Amino acid sequence: MAVLHNDAKTLRLSLELVDREVPPLIPGQPPVPADAVRVLGSAGVEFYDRRDASYWPFIRLPVLYYAGTDPAELVSSIRELCSLKVPGFAFRTGTAHDLAVQVGRQDAGGFVVEVGIDLATYLFETTGTQGEPGRELAMFRFITNTAELVRFADQLKQEIERLPPVKRL
Helix, strand or coil, rough: CCEEECCCCCCCHHHHHEEECCCCCCCCCCCCHHHHHEEEEEEEEEEECCCCCCEEEEEEEEEECCCCCCHHHHHHHHHHHCCCCCCCCEEEECCCCCEEEEEHHHHHHECCEEEEEHHHHHHHHHCCCCCCCCEEEEEEEECHHHHHHHHHHHHHHHHHHCCCCCCCC
């Protein structure tokens, strides 16, 4: 699991990559490119509870579909930010836009992280009632530093490397 802590390590964004979808092999059609295969995972924002020295979720999407290139694009965006090539970036998952992460450099040092988790898809799956994207949006903001961003990018890169290769039916 890749985690991005706030400065006090009392709050964190967690992203987990679990598996790749298995695209069907359709006779007469070219195989689906590996970067077009969705990645299944989860995401959440968690708080630290000193009583049991554990992180607990404020909110967690148990199933999140990342576009095939999303994890690598997030790592690349963090690298560009940390190498001072860009002042910030915005990232949204490529399929249903259930997760949005925006990171920007502060004038006083450090980085502002804003996380938006849209519950519309999850609520539709659990209740059967279709909501409008963005109407059930949970937002979190915290401050972090360069070392945390670098660790997060490295953990996310390791998550990508652990994913199984693209399989065909």
